[in-house]
Protein backbone atom coordinates (compact mmCIF):
# COMPACT_ATOMS: atom_id res chain seq x y z
CA UNK A 442 0.00 0.00 0.00
CA UNK A 443 1.04 3.62 -0.33
CA UNK A 444 1.72 5.60 2.83
CA UNK A 445 3.37 8.85 3.84
CA UNK A 446 6.37 7.90 5.95
CA UNK A 447 9.08 9.72 7.90
CA UNK A 448 12.24 8.28 9.39
CA UNK A 449 13.65 11.35 11.08
CA UNK A 450 12.18 14.27 12.98
CA UNK A 451 12.21 17.56 11.09
CA UNK A 452 10.42 19.84 8.63
CA UNK A 453 7.86 18.83 5.98
CA UNK A 454 10.72 17.60 3.75
CA UNK A 455 11.23 14.51 5.95
CA UNK A 456 7.84 13.14 4.80
CA UNK A 457 7.62 11.15 1.57
CA UNK A 458 5.27 8.64 -0.04
CA UNK A 459 6.47 5.02 -0.13
CA UNK A 460 5.18 1.49 -0.66
CA UNK A 461 4.86 -0.36 2.63
CA UNK A 462 3.18 -3.65 3.62
CA UNK A 463 -0.57 -3.59 4.25
CA UNK A 464 -1.22 -4.11 8.00
CA UNK A 465 -3.04 -7.36 8.77
CA UNK A 466 -5.75 -7.15 11.45
CA UNK A 467 -5.30 -9.23 14.61
CA UNK A 468 -8.27 -11.26 15.84
CA UNK A 469 -9.68 -8.27 17.79
CA UNK A 470 -8.89 -5.66 15.12
CA UNK A 471 -10.61 -3.91 12.26
CA UNK A 472 -8.75 -3.05 9.05
CA UNK A 473 -9.89 0.20 7.43
CA UNK A 474 -9.28 1.22 3.81
CA UNK A 475 -8.88 4.94 4.34
CA UNK A 476 -10.60 7.36 2.00
CA UNK A 477 -9.25 10.51 3.63
CA UNK A 478 -7.19 11.72 6.53
CA UNK A 479 -5.96 15.11 7.70
CA UNK A 480 -2.60 16.70 8.30
CA UNK A 481 -3.13 18.77 11.42
CA UNK A 482 -1.27 20.59 14.16
CA UNK A 483 -0.71 17.31 16.03
CA UNK A 484 1.02 15.72 13.00
CA UNK A 485 3.12 18.85 12.63
CA UNK A 486 4.20 18.71 16.28
CA UNK A 487 4.91 14.96 16.22
CA UNK A 488 6.90 15.29 12.98
CA UNK A 489 8.98 18.30 14.09
CA UNK A 490 9.04 17.76 17.88
CA UNK A 491 7.98 21.40 18.12
CA UNK A 492 6.00 20.93 21.33
CA UNK A 493 5.27 23.33 24.20
CA UNK A 494 8.14 23.71 26.68
CA UNK A 495 8.45 20.84 29.12
CA UNK A 496 6.91 18.20 26.81
CA UNK A 497 9.97 17.52 24.60
CA UNK A 498 11.30 14.60 26.65
CA UNK A 499 7.87 13.03 27.12
CA UNK A 500 7.18 13.16 23.38
CA UNK A 501 10.61 11.74 22.53
CA UNK A 502 10.01 8.85 24.92
CA UNK A 503 6.63 8.21 23.32
CA UNK A 504 7.72 8.52 19.68
CA UNK A 505 11.33 7.30 19.87
CA UNK A 506 14.34 9.04 21.44
CA UNK A 507 16.36 9.51 18.22
CA UNK A 508 14.05 8.69 15.33
CA UNK A 509 10.34 7.91 15.01
CA UNK A 510 9.50 4.33 16.03
CA UNK A 511 6.27 4.53 14.01
CA UNK A 512 7.06 5.81 10.51
CA UNK A 513 3.46 6.65 9.54
CA UNK A 514 1.85 9.76 11.05
CA UNK A 515 -1.88 10.50 11.02
CA UNK A 516 -4.07 10.83 14.10
CA UNK A 517 -7.45 10.48 12.36
CA UNK A 518 -9.11 9.28 9.19
CA UNK A 519 -12.26 8.04 7.51
CA UNK A 520 -12.89 5.10 5.23
CA UNK A 521 -14.49 1.72 4.78
CA UNK A 522 -13.94 -1.44 6.83
CA UNK A 523 -11.95 -3.72 4.51
CA UNK A 524 -11.35 -6.73 6.80
CA UNK A 525 -12.11 -7.79 10.36
CA UNK A 526 -10.36 -10.13 12.80
CA UNK A 527 -12.03 -13.42 13.79
CA UNK A 528 -13.33 -12.06 17.13
CA UNK A 529 -14.76 -8.78 15.80
CA UNK A 530 -18.53 -8.50 16.11
CA UNK A 531 -19.33 -4.75 16.03
CA UNK A 532 -18.09 -3.87 12.55
CA UNK A 533 -18.36 -5.62 9.20
CA UNK A 534 -16.68 -5.24 5.83
CA UNK A 535 -18.14 -2.25 3.97
CA UNK A 536 -19.07 -0.17 7.05
CA UNK A 537 -18.24 3.53 6.73
CA UNK A 538 -16.17 4.49 9.75
CA UNK A 539 -14.15 7.27 11.33
CA UNK A 540 -11.02 6.44 13.30
CA UNK A 541 -9.10 8.56 15.80
CA UNK A 542 -6.05 6.53 16.90
CA UNK A 543 -4.38 9.71 18.20
CA UNK A 544 -0.78 9.12 19.26
CA UNK A 545 -1.04 5.49 18.08
CA UNK A 546 -0.96 7.10 14.61
CA UNK A 547 -1.00 5.31 11.24
CA UNK A 548 -3.73 7.17 9.28
CA UNK A 549 -1.50 8.64 6.56
CA UNK A 550 -1.77 5.35 4.70
CA UNK A 551 -4.17 3.51 2.43
CA UNK A 552 -4.92 0.97 5.17
CA UNK A 553 -4.69 0.97 8.95
CA UNK A 554 -5.77 -1.41 11.72
CA UNK A 555 -7.09 -0.66 15.17
CA UNK A 556 -8.83 -2.60 17.93
CA UNK A 557 -12.57 -3.07 17.55
CA UNK A 558 -12.96 -1.46 20.99
CA UNK A 559 -10.61 1.40 20.07
CA UNK A 560 -11.49 4.89 18.85
CA UNK A 561 -13.56 3.87 15.83
CA UNK A 562 -17.18 4.77 15.11
CA UNK A 563 -19.64 4.39 12.25
CA UNK A 564 -20.29 7.46 10.12
CA UNK A 565 -24.05 8.11 10.08
CA UNK A 566 -25.93 8.56 6.81
CA UNK A 567 -25.96 12.19 5.71
CA UNK A 568 -22.29 12.86 6.36
CA UNK A 569 -19.83 12.30 3.53
CA UNK A 570 -16.23 11.19 4.01
CA UNK A 571 -14.58 14.54 3.28
CA UNK A 572 -16.74 16.44 5.72
CA UNK A 573 -16.34 13.77 8.39
CA UNK A 574 -12.56 13.91 7.94
CA UNK A 575 -12.61 17.70 8.17
CA UNK A 576 -14.45 17.59 11.49
CA UNK A 577 -12.57 14.92 13.43
CA UNK A 578 -9.50 16.65 14.85
CA UNK A 579 -10.97 20.02 15.75
CA UNK A 580 -14.42 18.69 16.56
CA UNK A 581 -13.36 15.98 19.01
CA UNK A 582 -11.04 18.44 20.79
CA UNK A 583 -13.69 21.15 21.02
CA UNK A 584 -16.39 18.72 22.18
CA UNK A 585 -14.19 17.26 24.93
CA UNK A 586 -13.12 20.63 26.28
CA UNK A 587 -16.34 22.63 25.91
CA UNK A 588 -18.98 20.02 26.68
CA UNK A 589 -17.14 17.64 29.03
CA UNK A 590 -14.52 19.75 30.82
CA UNK A 591 -15.84 23.34 30.78
CA UNK A 592 -19.48 22.13 30.76
CA UNK A 593 -20.53 25.24 28.90
CA UNK A 594 -24.20 25.99 29.49
CA UNK A 595 -26.89 27.96 27.68
CA UNK A 596 -26.50 31.69 28.11
CA UNK A 597 -22.82 31.57 29.14
CA UNK A 598 -20.28 33.79 27.46
CA UNK A 599 -17.15 32.33 25.90
CA UNK A 600 -14.13 33.99 24.28
CA UNK A 601 -12.48 31.81 21.62
CA UNK A 602 -8.97 32.92 20.63
CA UNK A 603 -7.85 31.43 17.32
CA UNK A 604 -11.40 30.88 16.09
CA UNK A 605 -10.38 30.20 12.46
CA UNK A 606 -8.12 27.18 13.05
CA UNK A 607 -9.17 23.53 13.01
CA UNK A 608 -10.17 23.55 16.68
CA UNK A 609 -11.49 27.12 16.61
CA UNK A 610 -14.03 26.67 13.80
CA UNK A 611 -15.51 23.65 15.56
CA UNK A 612 -15.36 25.31 18.99
CA UNK A 613 -17.42 28.27 17.74
CA UNK A 614 -20.12 25.96 16.39
CA UNK A 615 -20.13 23.61 19.38
CA UNK A 616 -20.25 26.51 21.85
CA UNK A 617 -23.24 27.92 19.93
CA UNK A 618 -24.96 24.54 19.89
CA UNK A 619 -24.59 24.37 23.69
CA UNK A 620 -26.32 27.73 23.89
CA UNK A 621 -23.18 29.77 24.53
CA UNK A 622 -22.66 33.35 23.38
CA UNK A 623 -19.42 33.42 21.41
CA UNK A 624 -16.91 36.22 21.05
CA UNK A 625 -14.33 35.10 18.52
CA UNK A 626 -10.78 36.35 18.08
CA UNK A 627 -9.32 36.00 14.59
CA UNK A 628 -7.83 38.11 11.80
CA UNK A 629 -10.04 40.45 9.79
CA UNK A 630 -9.84 38.14 6.78
CA UNK A 631 -11.48 35.32 8.74
CA UNK A 632 -14.08 37.48 10.46
CA UNK A 633 -16.94 36.72 8.01
CA UNK A 634 -16.22 32.99 8.27
CA UNK A 635 -16.38 32.83 12.07
CA UNK A 636 -19.47 35.03 12.14
CA UNK A 637 -21.15 32.64 9.69
CA UNK A 638 -20.31 29.79 12.09
CA UNK A 639 -22.18 31.46 14.94
CA UNK A 640 -19.92 34.00 16.65
CA UNK A 641 -21.97 36.97 17.79
CA UNK A 642 -18.94 39.22 18.19
CA UNK A 643 -15.61 39.11 16.38
CA UNK A 644 -12.43 40.87 17.43
CA UNK A 645 -9.47 41.26 15.08
CA UNK A 646 -6.41 40.16 17.05
CA UNK A 647 -4.18 42.46 15.02
CA UNK A 648 -6.00 45.65 15.91
CA UNK A 649 -8.37 44.95 18.77
CA UNK A 650 -7.79 44.63 22.50
CA UNK A 651 -9.70 41.51 23.40
CA UNK A 652 -8.83 41.11 27.06
CA UNK A 653 -10.50 43.89 28.98
CA UNK A 654 -11.86 43.77 32.49
CA UNK A 655 -15.13 45.38 31.26
CA UNK A 656 -16.31 42.15 29.67
CA UNK A 657 -16.17 39.02 31.81
CA UNK A 658 -16.50 35.54 30.37
CA UNK A 659 -17.63 32.20 31.74
CA UNK A 660 -14.92 30.56 29.67
CA UNK A 661 -11.89 31.53 27.60
CA UNK A 662 -10.54 28.99 25.10
CA UNK A 663 -7.11 29.90 23.76
CA UNK A 664 -6.33 27.79 20.66
CA UNK A 665 -3.10 29.58 19.76
CA UNK A 666 -1.11 30.04 22.96
CA UNK A 667 -1.54 33.81 22.89
CA UNK A 668 -2.35 34.25 26.60
CA UNK A 669 -1.41 33.20 30.13
CA UNK A 670 -3.74 32.62 33.07
CA UNK A 671 -2.37 35.69 34.86
CA UNK A 672 -3.49 37.86 31.89
CA UNK A 673 -6.95 36.37 31.39
CA UNK A 674 -7.92 36.01 35.04
CA UNK A 675 -9.39 39.52 35.26
CA UNK A 676 -11.58 38.78 32.22
CA UNK A 677 -13.13 35.68 33.78
CA UNK A 678 -16.17 35.51 36.04
CA UNK A 679 -15.51 34.06 39.54
CA UNK A 680 -16.57 30.56 38.39
CA UNK A 681 -14.96 31.06 34.97
CA UNK A 682 -12.73 28.50 33.24
CA UNK A 683 -9.59 29.11 31.20
CA UNK A 684 -8.62 26.51 28.60
CA UNK A 685 -5.11 27.00 27.21
CA UNK A 686 -4.70 24.40 24.45
CA UNK A 687 -1.05 25.26 23.94
CA UNK A 688 0.27 25.63 27.50
CA UNK A 689 3.84 24.69 28.45
CA UNK A 690 4.30 22.23 31.32
CA UNK A 691 5.34 24.98 33.81
CA UNK A 692 2.34 27.09 32.73
CA UNK A 693 0.05 24.11 33.16
CA UNK A 694 1.38 23.39 36.64
CA UNK A 695 1.26 27.00 37.76
CA UNK A 696 -2.28 27.31 36.37
CA UNK A 697 -3.34 24.31 38.42
CA UNK A 698 -1.70 25.79 41.55
CA UNK A 699 -3.32 29.19 40.97
CA UNK A 700 -6.70 27.50 40.52
CA UNK A 701 -6.59 25.74 43.89
CA UNK A 702 -8.24 28.60 45.76
CA UNK A 703 -11.52 30.23 44.95
CA UNK A 704 -12.00 32.07 41.67
CA UNK A 705 -11.48 31.12 38.02
CA UNK A 706 -9.96 27.73 37.19
CA UNK A 707 -7.56 26.44 34.55
CA UNK A 708 -8.73 23.45 32.50
CA UNK A 709 -5.79 22.04 30.60
CA UNK A 710 -4.18 18.79 29.48
CA UNK A 711 -4.86 16.49 26.61
CA UNK A 712 -8.28 16.04 25.05
CA UNK A 713 -9.27 12.58 26.28
CA UNK A 714 -11.23 11.41 23.27
CA UNK A 715 -13.70 8.58 23.74
CA UNK A 716 -15.75 6.63 21.23
CA UNK A 717 -18.87 8.43 22.47
CA UNK A 718 -17.27 11.79 21.64
CA UNK A 719 -16.63 10.62 18.06
CA UNK A 720 -20.18 9.25 17.76
CA UNK A 721 -21.70 12.49 19.08
CA UNK A 722 -19.53 14.65 16.82
CA UNK A 723 -20.41 12.64 13.71
CA UNK A 724 -24.09 12.83 14.63
CA UNK A 725 -23.78 16.61 14.98
CA UNK A 726 -22.06 16.66 11.59
CA UNK A 727 -24.82 14.60 9.97
CA UNK A 728 -27.49 16.92 11.42
CA UNK A 729 -25.62 20.01 10.21
CA UNK A 730 -25.09 21.29 13.77
CA UNK A 731 -21.34 21.36 13.11
CA UNK A 732 -20.03 21.81 9.60
CA UNK A 733 -16.50 21.16 8.50
CA UNK A 734 -14.36 24.04 7.29
CA UNK A 735 -11.82 22.69 4.84
CA UNK A 736 -8.82 24.88 4.10
CA UNK A 737 -7.81 22.65 1.16
CA UNK A 738 -7.93 19.07 -0.05
CA UNK A 739 -4.81 17.48 -1.52
CA UNK A 740 -3.97 14.00 -2.84
CA UNK A 741 -1.58 11.81 -0.85
CA UNK A 742 1.20 12.60 -3.35
CA UNK A 743 1.10 16.20 -2.16
CA UNK A 744 1.23 15.47 1.55
CA UNK A 745 4.47 17.42 1.94
CA UNK A 746 2.61 20.54 0.75
CA UNK A 747 -0.11 19.73 3.29
CA UNK A 748 2.52 19.68 6.07
CA UNK A 749 3.88 23.01 4.81
CA UNK A 750 0.42 24.54 4.93
CA UNK A 751 -0.12 23.32 8.49
CA UNK A 752 3.31 24.58 9.57
CA UNK A 753 2.40 28.04 8.27
CA UNK A 754 -0.12 28.22 11.17
CA UNK A 755 -2.38 30.20 8.81
CA UNK A 756 -4.85 27.53 7.70
CA UNK A 757 -8.61 27.96 8.04
CA UNK A 758 -10.06 24.77 9.48
CA UNK A 759 -8.72 21.44 8.29
CA UNK A 760 -6.30 20.26 5.59
CA UNK A 761 -7.75 17.05 4.15
CA UNK A 762 -5.66 14.44 2.32
CA UNK A 763 -7.35 12.03 -0.09
CA UNK A 764 -5.71 8.64 -0.02
CA UNK A 765 -6.27 7.30 -3.51
CA UNK A 766 -6.12 9.09 -6.88
CA UNK A 767 -9.66 7.95 -7.69
CA UNK A 768 -11.02 8.97 -4.28
CA UNK A 769 -13.44 11.24 -6.11
CA UNK A 770 -17.06 12.15 -5.66
CA UNK A 771 -18.44 8.65 -6.37
CA UNK A 772 -16.86 7.03 -3.34
CA UNK A 773 -17.53 10.13 -1.23
CA UNK A 774 -21.31 9.70 -1.34
CA UNK A 775 -23.17 9.58 1.95
Ligand SMILES: NC(=O)c1ccc[n+]([C@@H]2O[C@H](COP(=O)([O-])OP(=O)(O)OC[C@H]3O[C@@H](n4cnc5c(N)ncnc54)[C@H](OP(=O)(O)O)[C@@H]3O)[C@@H](O)[C@H]2O)c1
Nearest residue numbers: 482582603605606607608628646664686711712754755756
Ligand atom coordinates in the same frame (compact mmCIF):
# COMPACT_ATOMS: atom_id res chain seq x y z
N1 LIG B 1 -4.46 20.03 24.35
C1 LIG B 1 -4.98 19.32 23.38
O1 LIG B 1 -5.51 18.23 23.60
C2 LIG B 1 -4.97 19.86 21.98
C3 LIG B 1 -5.78 19.25 21.00
C4 LIG B 1 -5.78 19.77 19.72
C5 LIG B 1 -4.98 20.85 19.41
N2 LIG B 1 -4.17 21.40 20.37
C6 LIG B 1 -3.31 22.54 20.05
O2 LIG B 1 -4.16 23.61 19.74
C7 LIG B 1 -3.53 24.47 18.82
C8 LIG B 1 -4.52 24.85 17.76
O3 LIG B 1 -4.71 23.78 16.89
P1 LIG B 1 -5.40 24.01 15.48
O4 LIG B 1 -5.25 22.72 14.76
O5 LIG B 1 -6.75 24.57 15.65
O6 LIG B 1 -4.43 25.11 14.84
P2 LIG B 1 -4.44 25.69 13.38
O7 LIG B 1 -5.59 25.15 12.60
O8 LIG B 1 -3.08 25.50 12.82
O9 LIG B 1 -4.64 27.26 13.63
C9 LIG B 1 -4.42 28.11 12.60
C10 LIG B 1 -5.29 29.35 12.79
O10 LIG B 1 -4.83 30.11 13.91
C11 LIG B 1 -5.04 31.49 13.62
N3 LIG B 1 -4.14 32.32 14.41
C12 LIG B 1 -2.78 32.32 14.36
N4 LIG B 1 -2.30 33.20 15.27
C13 LIG B 1 -3.36 33.76 15.89
C14 LIG B 1 -3.52 34.71 16.94
N5 LIG B 1 -2.48 35.28 17.53
N6 LIG B 1 -4.76 35.02 17.35
C15 LIG B 1 -5.84 34.46 16.77
N7 LIG B 1 -5.77 33.54 15.76
C16 LIG B 1 -4.53 33.19 15.34
C17 LIG B 1 -4.77 31.59 12.13
O11 LIG B 1 -5.51 32.66 11.60
P3 LIG B 1 -4.78 33.84 10.78
O12 LIG B 1 -4.07 33.17 9.63
O13 LIG B 1 -5.87 34.70 10.36
O14 LIG B 1 -3.82 34.46 11.75
C18 LIG B 1 -5.25 30.25 11.59
O15 LIG B 1 -6.55 30.32 11.04
C19 LIG B 1 -2.30 23.73 18.30
O16 LIG B 1 -1.14 24.32 18.86
C20 LIG B 1 -2.46 22.32 18.82
O17 LIG B 1 -1.23 21.71 19.11
C21 LIG B 1 -4.16 20.92 21.64
